Amino acid sequence: MKYKWIFNDQPKADFLSKNIDYSQIVKSLLFERGLNTLEKIESFFNPKYDRDLHDPFLLKDMDKACERVKRATGQKQKIVIYSDYDVDGVCSATVLGEYFKSINYPIEVYMPDRQKEGHGVNQTALELIVTNGTKLIITLDCGTTNIKEIEWAKNNGVDMIVVDHHQTVAGNPVAVAFINPYQEGDNYPFKGLCGTGLAFKLVSALETNDHPSLKWLLDLVAMATVADMMPLLDENRVLVKYGLFVLAKTKRVGLRKLMESAGIEARYDLETLSTNLDSFTLGFTLGPRINAASRMAHANLAYELLTSSDENKIDELVLSLNDNNRKRQQIVDKVLKDVRSRIDAYPELPSFIVEGSSDWSINLLGLVASKITERYQRPVMLYQSVDETKAKGSLRSIDGFNLIDALGSVSDFLIQYGGHTAAGGCTFEISNAEKIKLGLDNYAKNILTPELLQKKLKISAEINLAEINWSLMEALKKFEPFGMANPKSKFLSRDVEVIKLVLLGQKAEHLKIFIADKKINKTFPVLFFRHNGLAEDFKIGDTLDVVYELDINEWNGNREIQLKLIDYAKK
Numbered sequence: 001m002k003y004k005w006i007f008n009d010q011p012k013a014d015f016l017s018k019n020i021d022y023s024q025i026v027k028s029l030l031f032e033r034g035l036n037t038l039e040k041i042e043s044f045f046n047p048k049y050d051r052d053l054h055d056p057f058l059l060k061d062m063d064k065a066c067e068r069v070k071r072a073t074g075q076k077q078k079i080v081i082y083s084d085y086d087v088d089g090v091c092s093a094t095v096l097g098e099y100f101k102s103i104n105y106p107i108e109v110y111m112p113d114r115q116k117e118g119h120g121v122n123q124t125a126l127e128l129i130v131t132n133g134t135k136l137i138i139t140l141d142c143g144t145t146n147i148k149e150i151e152w153a154k155n156n157g158v159d160m161i162v163v164d165h166h167q168t169v170a171g172n173p174v175a176v177a178f179i180n181p182y183q184e185g186d187n188y189p190f191k192g193l194c195g196t197g198l199a200f201k202l203v204s205a206l207e208t209n210d211h212p213s214l215k216w217l218l219d220l221v222a223m224a225t226v227a228d229m230m231p232l233l234d235e236n237r238v239l240v241k242y243g244l245f246v247l248a249k250t251k252r253v254g255l256r257k258l259m260e261s262a263g264i265e266a267r268y269d270l271e272t273l274s275t276n277l278d279s280f281t282l283g284f285t286l287g288p289r290i291n292a293a294s295r296m297a298h299a300n301l302a303y304e305l306l307t308s309s310d311e312n313k314i315d316e317l318v319l320s321l322n323d324n325n326r327k328r329q330q331i332v333d334k335v336l337k338d339v340r341s342r343i344d345a346y347p348e349l350p351s352f353i354v355e356g357s358s359d360w361s362i363n364l365l366g367l368v369a370s371k372i373t374e375r376y377q378r379p380v381m382l383y384q385s386v387d388e389t390k391a392k393g394s395l396r397s398i399d400g401f402n403l404i405d406a407l408g409s410v411s412d413f414l415i416q417y418g419g420h421t422a423a424g425g426c427t428f429e430i431s432n433a434e435k436i437k438l439g440l441d442n443y444a445k446n447i448l449t450p451e452l453l454q455k456k457l458k459i460s461a462e463i464n465l466a467e468i469n470w471s472l473m474e475a476l477k478k479f480e481p482f483g484m485a486n487p488k489s490k491f492l493s494r495d496v497e498v499i500k501l502v503l504l505g506q507k508a509e510h511l512k513i514f515i516a517d518k519k520i521n522k523t524f525p526v527l528f529f530r531h532n533g534l535a536e537d538f539k540i541g542d543t544l545d546v547v548y549e550l551d552i553n554e555w556n557g558n559r560e561i562q563l564k565l566i567d568y569a570k571k
Contacts, residue, residue, distance in 0.1 A: 003457035085299035092140035141195025196224035227287035231485030
């Protein structure tokens with residue numbers, strides 16, 4: 001066992017017993033998600049665009065933002081959109097940019113260079129923007145922590161609207177409007193919108209007549225929501241479900257060609273508003289390619305892809321993004337190997353892992369930090385020395401450990417920091433690196449309990465192999481789209497027997513075992529991608545308890561149910 005198995009509470013006999021014809025398994029999954037009323041179940045299984053989205057004017061300062069935008073357009077003032085450079089930032093800029101395009105109002109978009117400028121609003125960029133006669137700057141997916149910079153803009157006669165979803169750390173910026181559901185005094189019913197989701201809310205508020213073109217923005221909203229790892233609950237469930245359908249028939253030539261280059265053939269059913277696209281398409285196929293622009297070159301490449309209609313130009317951009325993504329993967333693998341070799345040389349694993357090098361690229365360290373966190377079950381900061389005096393760090397965390405609080409404990413040694421509870425970034429003087437390392441480790445020692453350090457696996461329900469059938473698969477499909485806060489359900493089956501082992505792939509890198517419950521004479525395949533020698537752990541006749549997700553394998557017109565193994569215990 002790699003994990004500590006955590007069993008969800010199971011519903012009582014009377015749970016949803018009235019007039020609901022669901023199996024006990026489905027009831028367990030509903031109970032797990034807190035869906036205990038017919039209304040909640042209906043909204044979850046059948047999210048409706050017109051019913052389940054909240055009024056954008058419930059966001060604090062939304063009225064002020066709309067008034068200032070309309071005043072700027074009415075007075076022909078120069079407007080600049082200042083967005084972050086990741087998927088969320090690029091999609092945010094595209095969403096708001098399309099609103100201004102729809103009213104034929106010229107704007108400029110500024111996205112900082114990931115390597116040279118980093119996250120957030122920087123003073124040098126502001127000075128350049130202000131000298132060009134700008135009167136209104138709208139920040140998207142950034143700005144919350146840039147209090148000094150925004151105050152400078154105000155003192156120089158420029159208004160700023162901040163649209164952001166990052167947590168506040170030291171008060172609110174002095175913006176003419178501050179749209180952030182996490183700010184004190186905001187009563188918006190759902191806090192989990194990404195930056196693009198908030199940009200969509202701003203456009204929805206500006207388009208008071210619910211213009212039909214709004215729905216055509218949802219492909220971008222869905223992609224950003226999944227790529228930014230936001231919870232797929234409440235509004236996000238509506239936005240992603242409809243967004244996947246919009247993506248399947250997207251008007252964006254760039255997205256269509258990007259999907260084609262990745263071998264994705266989008267299909268959709270107009271009657272059911274369903275599609276073969278899913279969260280994996282967004283988070284692991286399109287998202288990394290869009291992010292590759294800023295990681296390996298500049299986010300402008302991704303913005304051009306999403307906004308251009310020039311097919312020749314788009315073909316070049318698709319080639320560039322795919323090439324950058326391949327290079328990104330190679331570099332990440334190299335840095336990951338380097339970091340792991342350092343960690344494995346520790347006499348004792350620290351509570352907070354901190355490593356740095358001038359040879360690493362800050363653009364990619366978040367990806368590496370995520371992999372290190374997952375492997376070692378520790379919060380991680382990886383940093384790059386960007387010049388002789390300064391360094392930039394990227395941080396990732398485990399469940400139950402708040403990175404913002406951790407960074408706050410060493411804030412005296414930081415130039416700047418920000419982010420979420422699970423992911424963040426910072427800038428600091430290299431001379432303070434060891435103090436920060438020691439401070440973060442000491443802080444973590446007081447927070448991290450043995451319970452937090454134990455990798456956990458939540459099991460949704462215990463079932464036997466006889467209960468796995470096509471009826472169950474159809475029921476599970478209703479829980480899609482899966483993602484943060486709505487993961488694929490994990491099932492436990494006990495006392496199954498290994499009856500066959502097959503190695504797959506050119507280098508025998510994949511393993512398929514067949515398990516059976518002899519009492520019912522039912523057999524299922526279990527697939528291991530990149531088994532890494534795991535085949536040696538099994539022999540025919542072994543009795544196992546297995547934890548898995550259920551998948552459908554399709555080939556040559558055939559379909560079979562297969563188990564994707566997560567963990568197991570030998571008897």
